[in-house]
Amino acid sequence: MDASMIKGMAVGGLAMVVLGAGAVGGYQQLTKPKTAEVVAVKEVMETVVTPRERCQDVAVRRQAPVADQHRIAGTVIGGLAGGLLGSTVGNGSGKTLATVAGAAAGGYAGNQVQKNMQQNDAVTSVERRCQMVNEKTRQLSGYDVTYRYAGQTGTVRTSFKPGPTLPVKDGRVDTTPPQAEQS
Structure with missing residues (x-):
């Protein structure tokens, strides 16, 4: 056997090993x-x-706007009523004193009655209220x-x-x- 034949067999054998290893790897991939x-x-x-x-x-309930802030109507009406009631009491100068006292007391009472009425006079309105949630x-x-x-x-x-x-x-x-x- 000459050297070139030995070399050919060695190269061929090596090629078979490489191809065989590749085939085993390919087979393993195919069988996975x-x-x-x-x-x-x-x-x-x-x-x-x-x-x-x-x-x-x-x-929402709010107090209604007041037209008569100084409550003049209540004071005048109360004063007139008190003066009328006072004039029915007593005689002479006592009658005058009772009329003046009745007018003063009636004016005060009328003022307070109008004040209470104005405070209780309310307006209710609907408001839309929003918040982030x-x-x-x-x-x-x-x-x-x-x-x-x-x-x-x-x-x-x-x-x-x-x-x-x-x-x-x-x-x-x-x-x-x-x-x-x-x-």
């Missing part, structure tokens, strides 16, 4: 599962806070998926609810949402 078995799925909820304005109509809602934000692949158990988070399996690409679980089927 293409999907991972889904073991459990748990919804992941998130609390979302949304500010919004809440309004309501409220009845935070409204909390719970929203689904994804799924924690426990899977089994090649004898190992793992967990991933997906944005979609998976079926009984998840696809595997290049030895890793693929969490890309499946495309909606087009009609």
